[in-house]
Amino acid sequence: MKTNKRNIFLIGPMGAGKTTIGKQVAQLLKMEFIDADQEIEDRAGAPIDWIFELEGEEGFRKREVKIIDELTLRQGIVLATGGGAIVAKENRIALAGRGAVVFLETSIDQQLERTRKDKRRPLLQTDDPKETLEELAENRDELYREIADYIVSTDRGSVKSVAKDIVDMIQSD
Template sequence: MAEKRNIFLIGPMGAGKSTIGRQLAQELHLEFYDSDAEIERRTGADIAWVFDVEGEAGFRVREEKVIFDLTEKQGIVLATGGGSIISKETRNRLSARGFVVYLETTIEKQVARTARDKRRPLLQNGNPEEILTDLAENRNPLYEEVADLIVKTDNQSAKVVAREIIDRLGF
């Protein structure tokens, strides 16, 4: 496993990818990137605006390009968007270029963690629990398919989860 020097975090919204990613990067002295933040930086607009103007399909094209670019780097921790794994190309790229860690969480935790977050376009129209359940049914098998490691995040702090990842990957 030593040949892979990147850690890519995947999982649903509210799993803690950005928070845990920052903690991991800090502890391992690696650069941290968040694919959503990088999309916002490149477009000069927030994710909700990109969704409004380009739709989900347009957003996914941007997301695939950003992840392609970021996975070219070495020695990074990358928090991906929850839907990034929809793209087979992105799944293959993540798998080939680093350790893929699936941060697993329950629907209940996702609802609690995203309840006041207005920056999540997929949750703005409808019942969040139903939407998250539907997304989980479609995406969880893809997360599992590409993951080198699965870590539950429900009842642990970001620091504890980061330490578990470091220990289990042998960094």
């Protein structure tokens, strides 16, 4: 692992597997796993969809910037970010500068499959989730790539094999 990169930050769209794969990577490397969205919910004492409803996306993003700044200052963590975390320039700077950034790439079809039963994703509570995911990908894909040290597809292979691939890539650098 790069000497200045003692953390691993997982970025990517919703449904890419950041939390699931992140837990496996942390286990393999014996590091602490943190989910940024879960941290926001724990501190707010409320679910993300409720925060969105009350404060809008802007209010949620302000909370997210604060949490990501704080969490990325820690050492020895695997952090799963929310899909939109990279929208804020402050987050991109903190993530890129404080750890190894892994972009978990996935297809729109996989995202739809993995998120179709999840009612707690505010941006997908729409008549056309596929169109929403396509728009999000169009707006965010370049931002993910901009700060990614590694890009890994999560469409094929088990969670364990993807996690092992990530660990192998990071350890070989």
